[in-house]
Amino acid sequence: MFSPLHFVWLGICAAIIAASTAFLLRRRPPLRSVLTVLCCLCAASELVKVFTSIEMVPSADGSEVYPYLPLRHVPLHLCSLQIILIFYARFARDGGTRTAVLAFMYPTCLAGAALALIMPSIYSGPLSFADAFLWPMSWQFFLYHAGLVVLGLYIVLSKQVDLRPKHFLSTCLMLGGAAFVSIYLNSIFASPTYESGELLSVDYVTNFFFTFEPPFDLGITEKWQWMLYVAAICAIGLAVISALYIPVFRRAKREKLKTER
Numbered sequence: 001m002f003s004p005l006h007f008v009w010l011g012i013c014a015a016i017i018a019a020s021t022a023f024l025l026r027r028r029p030p031l032r033s034v035l036t037v038l039c040c041l042c043a044a045s046e047l048v049k050v051f052t053s054i055e056m057v058p059s060a061d062g063s064e065v066y067p068y069l070p071l072r073h074v075p076l077h078l079c080s081l082q083i084i085l086i087f088y089a090r091f092a093r094d095g096g097t098r099t100a101v102l103a104f105m106y107p108t109c110l111a112g113a114a115l116a117l118i119m120p121s122i123y124s125g126p127l128s129f130a131d132a133f134l135w136p137m138s139w140q141f142f143l144y145h146a147g148l149v150v151l152g153l154y155i156v157l158s159k160q161v162d163l164r165p166k167h168f169l170s171t172c173l174m175l176g177g178a179a180f181v182s183i184y185l186n187s188i189f190a191s192p193t194y195e196s197g198e199l200l201s202v203d204y205v206t207n208f209f210f211t212f213e214p215p216f217d218l219g220i221t222e223k224w225q226w227m228l229y230v231a232a233i234c235a236i237g238l239a240v241i242s243a244l245y246i247p248v249f250r251r252a253k254r255e256k257l258k259t260e261r
Helices: 004-027 031-053 078-091 096-118 129-134 136-157 165-189 223-244 246-260
Strands: 055-058 065-068 191-195 198-203
Touching (some): 078 096, 096 136, 165 246
């Protein structure tokens, strides 16, 4: 993270985001057409991720070998869940539910994917040229998240989605609910070790929504420290969504003043 090669990727993504957003704002295509392109990007992204990350692992007795996808690649991170929402928004009929989903996607695609680009979770050590540009997962990760940023920008800048202040609340509730569910999922996917019915250790823990541990070491060892961390990320998430919804609040206020005159 923050190595010279990482900054190269950030520069590439910034150029892609700027060029794509400028093109979309100049042509103003229907949002469904943009979502169609994103559906193709999502499908290609998942194919690359699965067939790059899948491993052939022997059974305990060594008699069989099975293909296995590590749990961290299960699409239950916030950015991975956008795949489901993108397909839903593309093929669902216009209505309140679709608008609420797009209203949720606006800040979570924009801020969530931007944060992922800044702190790529696919790297665990020093970044080499081969890891950065010859490993298919690097291309999958950076191009997919750059596409999400473009989508988040176009949802609000295209003015094709009727974003309202009420969607701020629905977005916060949806994100908070998904984050809470991730605590269950992270526990379900973990491998606990028991001895005489007593829990001794936990291994292979997933970290969906980063609710189990931060992306960088904070030295959390006590329950109160973890709860303080969860409260902190909730506060940060609320602050970011609030900031991104400021234009929506302002537009609603202007419209209200016009109707009162």
